[in-house]
Amino acid sequence: MTDQPFVPADFTVPRALDAEGFRPEPLGEQHNEDDHAARLATTWPFAEVTYAPC
Template identity: 65%
Template structure:
């Protein structure tokens, strides 16, 4: 079931220095894999991730990561969930990720999570602020995005 109405134009970019967000897809595999595998413990300590299954403590092969990215791209195309890669505005290096999905278990509302790499930890709160403001223009029901 689509997360947003058919008449809503889902943004393909959020250009807000120091961030540049675009839909996550297979083309980001190498950089995405490197970003999160360098920061597993940091991500797990980020609000919204502590009790989850991701990122896996045992890691994930690049091939499995590619499958995961394709799943996110498929969700985006079907409007069932929206995952954006968070890039450094100037270098376009992957520094994080943003997930916009329905709540689990059929609960009403929208669950939003984001992370940045440990090396860019100081950007976690600024990313939360930028995304929180951006999402005010989306037709989402009951946004749940853990404050920073």
């Protein structure tokens, strides 16, 4: 163990990262419509499974 912090106390978290073909960003309201459409288009593999009561 160490008493030193993992990151410096004055570390500022970057708000964006731009790289070739890769640009993550924090999710916000601007993503809701696309995310909802993607979720509706996705099928869950266990949706048809019937579970027996315990």
